[in-house]
Amino acid sequence: MAQRNCPKCQSTMQEGWVLDNTHGGRAVASWVEGEPKKSIWVGVKLEGKQPIEIESWRCSRCGFIEQYAKG
Numbered sequence: 001m002a003q004r005n006c007p008k009c010q011s012t013m014q015e016g017w018v019l020d021n022t023h024g025g026r027a028v029a030s031w032v033e034g035e036p037k038k039s040i041w042v043g044v045k046l047e048g049k050q051p052i053e054i055e056s057w058r059c060s061r062c063g064f065i066e067q068y069a070k071g
């Protein structure tokens with residue numbers, strides 16, 4: 001398993017993910033290229049873009065969060 005150290009205080013970071021509460025339930029927050037385009041039908045339009053789920057690391061000492069969108 002990968003391990004990362006906090007860039008602020010050098011303590012060990014824990015791997016996790018960002019919860020996104022939606023009307024349909026729960027989801028993993030994702031990164032999408034460009035600016036968000038609002039839509040009255042679906043909230044924000046994706047216009048064919050592929051969302052990338054965000055991997056999030058949290059420092060167990062200072063709480064700093066570092067995020068990666070791998071794809």
Ligand SMILES: [Zn+2]
Nearest residue numbers: 006009059062
């Ligand atoms: Zn830290």
